[in-house]
Amino acid sequence: MTNSSCAAYHLETRLVHEGHERTPFGETSEALFLTQGFIYERAEVAEKRFLNEEAGYSYTRYANPTITNFEQRMASLEGAEAAAATATGMAAVTAAMMGQVQAGDHVVAARALFGSCRWIVEDLLPRFGVGCTLVDGPNLDEWRQAVRPETKAFLLETPSNPSLEIIDIAGVAEIAHAAGATLTVDNVFATPLWQKPLELGADCVVYSATKHIDGQGRCLGGVILASAEFIETKVQQFLRMVGPSMSPFNAWVLLKGLETLPLRVERQTQTAGFLADRLHNHPKLERLTYPGRPDHPQADLIKRQMSGGSTMIALVVQGGREEAFRFMNALKLIRISNNLGDAKSLVTHPTTTTHQRFSPEVRAEMGISDGLVRFSVGLEHRDDLLADLEQALTHV
Numbered sequence: 001m002t003n004s005s006c007a008a009y010h011l012e013t014r015l016v017h018e019g020h021e022r023t024p025f026g027e028t029s030e031a032l033f034l035t036q037g038f039i040y041e042r043a044e045v046a047e048k049r050f051l052n053e054e055a056g057y058s059y060t061r062y063a064n065p066t067i068t069n070f071e072q073r074m075a076s077l078e079g080a081e082a083a084a085a086t087a088t089g090m091a092a093v094t095a096a097m098m099g100q101v102q103a104g105d106h107v108v109a110a111r112a113l114f115g116s117c118r119w120i121v122e123d124l125l126p127r128f129g130v131g132c133t134l135v136d137g138p139n140l141d142e143w144r145q146a147v148r149p150e151t152k153a154f155l156l157e158t159p160s161n162p163s164l165e166i167i168d169i170a171g172v173a174e175i176a177h178a179a180g181a182t183l184t185v186d187n188v189f190a191t192p193l194w195q196k197p198l199e200l201g202a203d204c205v206v207y208s209a210t211k212h213i214d215g216q217g218r219c220l221g222g223v224i225l226a227s228a229e230f231i232e233t234k235v236q237q238f239l240r241m242v243g244p245s246m247s248p249f250n251a252w253v254l255l256k257g258l259e260t261l262p263l264r265v266e267r268q269t270q271t272a273g274f275l276a277d278r279l280h281n282h283p284k285l286e287r288l289t290y291p292g293r294p295d296h297p298q299a300d301l302i303k304r305q306m307s308g309g310s311t312m313i314a315l316v317v318q319g320g321r322e323e324a325f326r327f328m329n330a331l332k333l334i335r336i337s338n339n340l341g342d343a344k345s346l347v348t349h350p351t352t353t354t355h356q357r358f359s360p361e362v363r364a365e366m367g368i369s370d371g372l373v374r375f376s377v378g379l380e381h382r383d384d385l386l387a388d389l390e391q392a393l394t395h396v
Protein backbone atom coordinates (compact mmCIF):
# COMPACT_ATOMS: atom_id res chain seq x y z
CA MET A 1 0.00 0.00 0.00
CA THR A 2 1.39 3.40 -0.84
CA ASN A 3 0.72 6.72 0.85
CA SER A 4 2.54 9.51 2.54
CA SER A 5 0.16 12.02 4.01
CA CYS A 6 2.63 13.03 6.75
CA ALA A 7 5.65 13.35 4.43
CA ALA A 8 6.53 16.87 5.64
CA TYR A 9 6.95 15.81 9.27
CA HIS A 10 9.96 14.40 11.09
CA LEU A 11 10.36 10.65 11.62
CA GLU A 12 9.10 10.60 15.23
CA THR A 13 5.94 12.47 14.21
CA ARG A 14 5.28 10.20 11.25
CA LEU A 15 5.65 7.12 13.45
CA VAL A 16 2.82 8.40 15.66
CA HIS A 17 0.45 9.60 12.92
CA GLU A 18 1.21 8.16 9.47
CA GLY A 19 -1.63 6.28 7.81
CA HIS A 20 -4.19 6.88 10.58
CA GLU A 21 -7.67 7.18 9.08
CA ARG A 22 -10.24 7.77 11.83
CA THR A 23 -13.69 6.17 11.69
CA PRO A 24 -16.77 8.40 12.19
CA PHE A 25 -16.50 7.70 15.96
CA GLY A 26 -13.38 9.88 16.13
CA GLU A 27 -11.31 7.49 18.25
CA THR A 28 -7.91 8.77 19.44
CA SER A 29 -6.01 5.54 18.95
CA GLU A 30 -6.00 3.58 15.70
CA ALA A 31 -9.06 1.34 15.31
CA LEU A 32 -8.53 -2.40 15.16
CA PHE A 33 -10.42 -3.97 12.26
CA LEU A 34 -10.50 -7.54 13.52
CA THR A 35 -12.54 -8.84 10.63
CA GLN A 36 -12.00 -11.54 8.04
CA GLY A 37 -14.06 -9.92 5.36
CA PHE A 38 -16.20 -6.98 4.27
CA ILE A 39 -19.78 -6.72 3.03
CA TYR A 40 -21.02 -5.08 -0.14
CA GLU A 41 -24.21 -3.04 -0.29
CA ARG A 42 -25.03 -4.45 -3.72
CA ALA A 43 -23.87 -7.36 -5.88
CA GLU A 44 -22.61 -4.88 -8.47
CA VAL A 45 -20.18 -3.46 -5.90
CA ALA A 46 -18.75 -6.92 -5.19
CA GLU A 47 -18.27 -7.45 -8.91
CA LYS A 48 -16.43 -4.12 -9.29
CA ARG A 49 -14.17 -4.80 -6.29
CA PHE A 50 -13.18 -8.16 -7.77
CA LEU A 51 -12.53 -6.53 -11.14
CA ASN A 52 -10.35 -3.97 -9.35
CA GLU A 53 -12.55 -1.26 -10.84
CA GLU A 54 -13.49 0.17 -7.48
CA ALA A 55 -11.29 0.83 -4.46
CA GLY A 56 -12.25 -0.88 -1.22
CA TYR A 57 -11.59 -3.89 0.93
CA SER A 58 -12.89 -7.38 0.20
CA TYR A 59 -11.03 -9.97 2.29
CA THR A 60 -8.27 -9.70 4.90
CA ARG A 61 -5.95 -12.12 3.07
CA TYR A 62 -5.82 -9.39 0.37
CA ALA A 63 -5.94 -6.26 2.49
CA ASN A 64 -7.34 -4.88 5.75
CA PRO A 65 -7.48 -1.28 7.05
CA THR A 66 -5.38 -1.97 10.15
CA ILE A 67 -2.76 -3.82 8.13
CA THR A 68 -2.77 -1.01 5.55
CA ASN A 69 -2.17 1.48 8.36
CA PHE A 70 0.84 -0.56 9.55
CA GLU A 71 2.18 -0.84 5.97
CA GLN A 72 1.89 2.92 5.41
CA ARG A 73 3.70 3.70 8.63
CA MET A 74 6.46 1.20 7.79
CA ALA A 75 6.87 2.62 4.26
CA SER A 76 7.17 6.11 5.76
CA LEU A 77 9.77 4.92 8.27
CA GLU A 78 11.86 3.16 5.63
CA GLY A 79 11.47 5.81 2.94
CA ALA A 80 10.02 3.14 0.63
CA GLU A 81 7.28 3.63 -1.94
CA ALA A 82 5.42 0.55 -0.80
CA ALA A 83 5.22 -2.07 1.92
CA ALA A 84 3.61 -5.50 2.27
CA ALA A 85 3.03 -6.97 5.72
CA THR A 86 3.39 -10.70 6.39
CA ALA A 87 2.63 -13.13 9.22
CA THR A 88 6.29 -13.46 10.30
CA GLY A 89 9.74 -12.30 9.31
CA MET A 90 10.32 -15.66 7.62
CA ALA A 91 7.17 -15.21 5.52
CA ALA A 92 8.62 -11.85 4.39
CA VAL A 93 11.99 -13.36 3.42
CA THR A 94 10.34 -16.34 1.67
CA ALA A 95 7.89 -14.18 -0.29
CA ALA A 96 10.56 -11.65 -1.25
CA MET A 97 12.86 -14.40 -2.60
CA MET A 98 10.26 -16.82 -4.10
CA GLY A 99 8.44 -13.91 -5.73
CA GLN A 100 11.52 -13.05 -7.78
CA VAL A 101 12.58 -16.39 -9.19
CA GLN A 102 11.47 -19.40 -11.20
CA ALA A 103 13.06 -22.73 -12.13
CA GLY A 104 16.37 -22.21 -13.91
CA ASP A 105 17.19 -18.96 -12.07
CA HIS A 106 20.03 -18.53 -9.59
CA VAL A 107 20.48 -16.56 -6.37
CA VAL A 108 23.59 -15.44 -4.51
CA ALA A 109 23.45 -15.03 -0.73
CA ALA A 110 25.84 -14.23 2.09
CA ARG A 111 26.84 -17.27 4.12
CA ALA A 112 26.26 -15.63 7.51
CA LEU A 113 22.46 -15.51 7.45
CA PHE A 114 19.81 -16.08 10.12
CA GLY A 115 19.43 -19.91 10.22
CA SER A 116 15.96 -20.11 8.61
CA CYS A 117 16.88 -17.57 5.91
CA ARG A 118 19.81 -19.73 4.97
CA TRP A 119 17.49 -22.77 4.74
CA ILE A 120 15.23 -20.87 2.30
CA VAL A 121 18.05 -20.15 -0.15
CA GLU A 122 20.16 -23.26 0.41
CA ASP A 123 17.48 -25.97 0.77
CA LEU A 124 14.05 -24.71 -0.31
CA LEU A 125 14.82 -22.81 -3.53
CA PRO A 126 16.90 -25.66 -5.06
CA ARG A 127 13.89 -28.00 -4.65
CA PHE A 128 12.17 -25.86 -7.26
CA GLY A 129 15.13 -25.70 -9.61
CA VAL A 130 16.59 -22.41 -8.38
CA GLY A 131 20.35 -22.60 -7.88
CA CYS A 132 22.08 -20.91 -4.97
CA THR A 133 25.66 -19.86 -4.29
CA LEU A 134 26.70 -18.81 -0.80
CA VAL A 135 29.55 -16.34 -0.45
CA ASP A 136 31.65 -14.70 2.25
CA GLY A 137 29.54 -11.51 2.53
CA PRO A 138 32.26 -8.94 3.27
CA ASN A 139 34.37 -10.19 0.32
CA LEU A 140 33.04 -8.33 -2.76
CA ASP A 141 35.12 -10.47 -5.13
CA GLU A 142 33.19 -13.57 -4.05
CA TRP A 143 29.88 -11.88 -4.96
CA ARG A 144 31.33 -10.93 -8.37
CA GLN A 145 32.62 -14.45 -9.02
CA ALA A 146 29.33 -16.08 -8.01
CA VAL A 147 27.32 -14.29 -10.71
CA ARG A 148 25.97 -16.46 -13.55
CA PRO A 149 23.95 -15.44 -16.63
CA GLU A 150 20.80 -16.71 -14.84
CA THR A 151 21.42 -14.86 -11.55
CA LYS A 152 18.28 -12.95 -10.56
CA ALA A 153 18.55 -12.04 -6.90
CA PHE A 154 21.06 -11.36 -4.10
CA LEU A 155 20.28 -11.68 -0.38
CA LEU A 156 22.27 -10.47 2.60
CA GLU A 157 21.94 -9.51 6.22
CA THR A 158 24.07 -6.83 7.90
CA PRO A 159 25.07 -6.67 10.71
CA SER A 160 24.89 -10.44 10.51
CA ASN A 161 23.29 -12.68 13.09
CA PRO A 162 24.94 -13.51 15.44
CA SER A 163 28.53 -12.47 14.64
CA LEU A 164 27.75 -8.77 13.86
CA GLU A 165 29.87 -8.82 10.73
CA ILE A 166 29.20 -5.97 8.27
CA ILE A 167 28.60 -6.22 4.52
CA ASP A 168 29.04 -3.28 2.14
CA ILE A 169 25.45 -2.78 0.89
CA ALA A 170 26.35 -0.21 -1.79
CA GLY A 171 29.19 -2.41 -3.06
CA VAL A 172 27.02 -5.51 -3.32
CA ALA A 173 24.12 -3.54 -4.88
CA GLU A 174 26.45 -2.33 -7.62
CA ILE A 175 27.54 -5.90 -8.42
CA ALA A 176 23.91 -7.09 -8.40
CA HIS A 177 22.77 -4.34 -10.74
CA ALA A 178 25.68 -4.86 -13.14
CA ALA A 179 24.53 -8.50 -13.35
CA GLY A 180 20.89 -7.51 -13.95
CA ALA A 181 19.93 -8.87 -10.51
CA THR A 182 18.25 -7.29 -7.48
CA LEU A 183 19.52 -6.99 -3.91
CA THR A 184 17.34 -7.81 -0.89
CA VAL A 185 18.61 -6.82 2.57
CA ASP A 186 17.40 -8.34 5.85
CA ASN A 187 17.76 -5.22 8.02
CA VAL A 188 16.65 -6.64 11.39
CA PHE A 189 19.93 -6.21 13.27
CA ALA A 190 20.50 -2.64 12.07
CA THR A 191 16.85 -1.61 12.69
CA PRO A 192 15.16 0.88 10.35
CA LEU A 193 16.62 3.66 12.49
CA TRP A 194 20.33 3.03 11.90
CA GLN A 195 20.53 1.77 8.32
CA LYS A 196 18.65 2.63 5.12
CA PRO A 197 19.44 -0.10 2.56
CA LEU A 198 17.23 1.46 -0.15
CA GLU A 199 19.27 4.68 -0.01
CA LEU A 200 22.43 2.57 -0.34
CA GLY A 201 21.14 0.95 -3.52
CA ALA A 202 19.25 -2.14 -2.33
CA ASP A 203 16.01 -2.97 -4.15
CA CYS A 204 14.12 -4.59 -1.32
CA VAL A 205 14.29 -4.55 2.50
CA VAL A 206 12.77 -7.18 4.79
CA TYR A 207 12.13 -7.14 8.53
CA SER A 208 11.04 -9.53 11.17
CA ALA A 209 8.64 -7.10 12.91
CA THR A 210 8.73 -9.62 15.76
CA LYS A 211 11.96 -7.96 16.90
CA HIS A 212 12.39 -4.19 17.52
CA ILE A 213 9.17 -3.15 15.75
CA ASP A 214 7.06 -4.94 18.35
CA GLY A 215 9.90 -4.57 20.83
CA GLN A 216 7.89 -5.89 23.73
CA GLY A 217 7.83 -9.62 23.02
CA ARG A 218 4.15 -9.94 22.09
CA CYS A 219 3.50 -10.99 18.53
CA LEU A 220 5.08 -12.17 15.29
CA GLY A 221 5.12 -10.16 12.10
CA GLY A 222 7.11 -9.32 9.01
CA VAL A 223 7.24 -6.69 6.31
CA ILE A 224 8.67 -6.27 2.80
CA LEU A 225 9.58 -2.76 1.59
CA ALA A 226 10.46 -1.78 -1.97
CA SER A 227 9.32 0.30 -4.94
CA ALA A 228 5.61 0.15 -5.74
CA GLU A 229 6.52 -1.72 -8.92
CA PHE A 230 8.59 -4.35 -7.05
CA ILE A 231 5.82 -4.96 -4.49
CA GLU A 232 3.11 -5.05 -7.15
CA THR A 233 4.86 -7.28 -9.69
CA LYS A 234 7.00 -9.60 -7.53
CA VAL A 235 5.43 -9.81 -4.09
CA GLN A 236 1.73 -8.97 -3.97
CA GLN A 237 0.32 -11.82 -6.01
CA PHE A 238 2.46 -14.37 -4.17
CA LEU A 239 1.20 -13.06 -0.81
CA ARG A 240 -2.44 -12.88 -1.86
CA MET A 241 -2.52 -16.37 -3.35
CA VAL A 242 -0.22 -18.20 -0.91
CA GLY A 243 -1.68 -16.44 2.13
CA PRO A 244 1.01 -15.74 4.78
CA SER A 245 -1.04 -12.71 5.87
CA MET A 246 -0.46 -10.68 9.01
CA SER A 247 -3.27 -10.84 11.55
CA PRO A 248 -5.03 -7.45 11.92
CA PHE A 249 -4.56 -7.86 15.66
CA ASN A 250 -0.80 -8.19 15.24
CA ALA A 251 -0.80 -5.28 12.80
CA TRP A 252 -2.46 -3.15 15.48
CA VAL A 253 0.07 -4.17 18.16
CA LEU A 254 2.98 -3.52 15.77
CA LEU A 255 1.49 -0.15 14.75
CA LYS A 256 1.51 0.90 18.41
CA GLY A 257 5.07 -0.47 18.64
CA LEU A 258 6.15 1.90 15.86
CA GLU A 259 5.03 4.91 17.94
CA THR A 260 7.77 4.21 20.49
CA LEU A 261 10.38 2.63 18.19
CA PRO A 262 12.83 5.59 18.15
CA LEU A 263 12.65 6.01 21.94
CA ARG A 264 13.31 2.33 22.54
CA VAL A 265 15.98 1.74 19.92
CA GLU A 266 17.88 4.93 20.80
CA ARG A 267 17.94 4.00 24.49
CA GLN A 268 18.85 0.36 23.80
CA THR A 269 21.66 1.48 21.49
CA GLN A 270 23.02 3.93 24.08
CA THR A 271 22.96 1.22 26.73
CA ALA A 272 24.62 -1.27 24.37
CA GLY A 273 27.39 1.26 23.64
CA PHE A 274 27.90 1.87 27.37
CA LEU A 275 28.07 -1.87 28.16
CA ALA A 276 30.40 -2.58 25.21
CA ASP A 277 32.78 0.18 26.37
CA ARG A 278 32.78 -1.15 29.92
CA LEU A 279 33.30 -4.79 28.98
CA HIS A 280 35.43 -4.77 25.81
CA ASN A 281 38.67 -5.64 27.61
CA HIS A 282 37.18 -7.82 30.36
CA PRO A 283 39.65 -10.62 31.21
CA LYS A 284 36.96 -13.34 31.01
CA LEU A 285 36.07 -12.37 27.43
CA GLU A 286 38.06 -13.59 24.46
CA ARG A 287 36.38 -10.93 22.31
CA LEU A 288 33.56 -8.42 22.28
CA THR A 289 32.11 -7.25 18.95
CA TYR A 290 29.93 -4.16 18.85
CA PRO A 291 29.22 -2.21 15.63
CA GLY A 292 29.29 1.10 17.54
CA ARG A 293 32.90 0.73 18.76
CA PRO A 294 35.98 2.03 16.91
CA ASP A 295 37.68 -1.37 17.41
CA HIS A 296 35.07 -3.18 15.28
CA PRO A 297 37.13 -4.69 12.40
CA GLN A 298 34.92 -2.88 9.87
CA ALA A 299 34.55 0.44 11.69
CA ASP A 300 35.14 2.50 8.49
CA LEU A 301 32.39 0.71 6.60
CA ILE A 302 30.05 1.08 9.59
CA LYS A 303 30.66 4.83 9.54
CA ARG A 304 29.73 4.94 5.86
CA GLN A 305 26.56 2.92 5.97
CA MET A 306 25.09 3.07 9.48
CA SER A 307 24.00 6.09 11.49
CA GLY A 308 24.07 4.30 14.83
CA GLY A 309 25.53 1.19 16.46
CA SER A 310 23.15 -1.62 17.24
CA THR A 311 21.14 -2.97 20.14
CA MET A 312 23.11 -6.22 19.87
CA ILE A 313 26.51 -7.20 21.25
CA ALA A 314 28.44 -10.40 20.45
CA LEU A 315 30.48 -11.71 23.40
CA VAL A 316 32.96 -14.56 23.15
CA VAL A 317 33.48 -16.05 26.61
CA GLN A 318 36.91 -17.58 27.39
CA GLY A 319 36.75 -21.38 27.56
CA GLY A 320 34.13 -22.28 24.95
CA ARG A 321 30.71 -23.78 25.44
CA GLU A 322 31.06 -24.90 29.04
CA GLU A 323 32.09 -21.47 30.27
CA ALA A 324 29.53 -19.74 28.05
CA PHE A 325 26.81 -21.86 29.72
CA ARG A 326 28.24 -21.06 33.16
CA PHE A 327 28.07 -17.34 32.34
CA MET A 328 24.51 -17.54 30.98
CA ASN A 329 23.24 -19.64 33.87
CA ALA A 330 24.70 -17.18 36.40
CA LEU A 331 22.80 -14.19 34.94
CA LYS A 332 19.97 -13.07 37.20
CA LEU A 333 18.29 -10.17 35.41
CA ILE A 334 19.23 -10.93 31.80
CA ARG A 335 17.27 -13.96 30.60
CA ILE A 336 18.15 -16.84 28.28
CA SER A 337 16.01 -16.79 25.13
CA ASN A 338 16.34 -17.03 21.37
CA ASN A 339 14.56 -13.75 20.70
CA LEU A 340 16.02 -10.25 20.31
CA GLY A 341 15.03 -6.60 20.10
CA ASP A 342 12.87 -6.96 23.22
CA ALA A 343 12.42 -4.55 26.15
CA LYS A 344 13.84 -7.37 28.25
CA SER A 345 17.57 -8.06 27.88
CA LEU A 346 18.14 -11.53 26.44
CA VAL A 347 21.10 -13.80 25.74
CA THR A 348 21.35 -16.66 23.25
CA HIS A 349 23.97 -19.36 22.71
CA PRO A 350 23.82 -19.72 18.89
CA THR A 351 25.96 -22.90 18.66
CA THR A 352 23.43 -24.96 20.63
CA THR A 353 20.20 -23.22 19.55
CA THR A 354 19.66 -21.02 16.46
CA HIS A 355 22.68 -22.43 14.58
CA GLN A 356 22.69 -25.96 16.04
CA ARG A 357 21.92 -27.69 12.74
CA PHE A 358 25.15 -26.49 11.12
CA SER A 359 28.40 -28.45 11.35
CA PRO A 360 31.23 -26.92 13.40
CA GLU A 361 33.04 -26.14 10.10
CA VAL A 362 30.05 -24.25 8.68
CA ARG A 363 29.60 -22.42 11.98
CA ALA A 364 33.26 -21.42 11.88
CA GLU A 365 32.71 -19.98 8.38
CA MET A 366 29.80 -17.99 9.80
CA GLY A 367 32.01 -16.64 12.61
CA ILE A 368 30.23 -18.64 15.32
CA SER A 369 32.47 -20.17 17.97
CA ASP A 370 31.35 -22.27 20.96
CA GLY A 371 32.06 -19.43 23.38
CA LEU A 372 29.87 -16.95 21.46
CA VAL A 373 26.94 -15.45 23.37
CA ARG A 374 24.60 -13.11 21.52
CA PHE A 375 23.33 -10.34 23.77
CA SER A 376 20.20 -8.32 22.96
CA VAL A 377 20.19 -5.18 25.09
CA GLY A 378 16.82 -4.24 26.57
CA LEU A 379 15.36 -1.23 28.35
CA GLU A 380 16.53 -1.95 31.90
CA HIS A 381 18.80 0.58 33.64
CA ARG A 382 22.33 0.27 32.27
CA ASP A 383 23.90 -0.03 35.73
CA ASP A 384 21.67 -3.00 36.61
CA LEU A 385 22.68 -4.71 33.37
CA LEU A 386 26.38 -4.00 33.91
CA ALA A 387 26.22 -5.36 37.46
CA ASP A 388 24.47 -8.53 36.26
CA LEU A 389 27.02 -9.12 33.47
CA GLU A 390 29.96 -8.48 35.80
CA GLN A 391 28.71 -10.81 38.51
CA ALA A 392 27.95 -13.56 35.96
CA LEU A 393 31.44 -13.24 34.43
CA THR A 394 32.99 -13.96 37.86
CA HIS A 395 31.54 -17.49 37.49
CA VAL A 396 33.53 -18.13 34.29
Ligand SMILES: *Cc1c(COP(=O)(O)O)cnc(C)c1O
Nearest residue numbers: 088089090114161188208210221
Ligand atom coordinates in the same frame (compact mmCIF):
# COMPACT_ATOMS: atom_id res chain seq x y z
C1 LIG B 1 14.07 -13.28 13.68
C2 LIG B 1 14.70 -13.07 12.36
C3 LIG B 1 14.08 -13.54 11.20
C4 LIG B 1 12.80 -14.33 11.22
O1 LIG B 1 11.73 -13.61 11.77
P1 LIG B 1 10.43 -14.32 12.40
O2 LIG B 1 9.54 -13.17 12.72
O3 LIG B 1 10.89 -15.08 13.60
O4 LIG B 1 9.88 -15.23 11.37
C5 LIG B 1 14.71 -13.29 9.99
N1 LIG B 1 15.89 -12.63 9.92
C6 LIG B 1 16.51 -12.17 11.03
C7 LIG B 1 17.80 -11.44 10.90
C8 LIG B 1 15.94 -12.37 12.29
O5 LIG B 1 16.55 -11.91 13.38
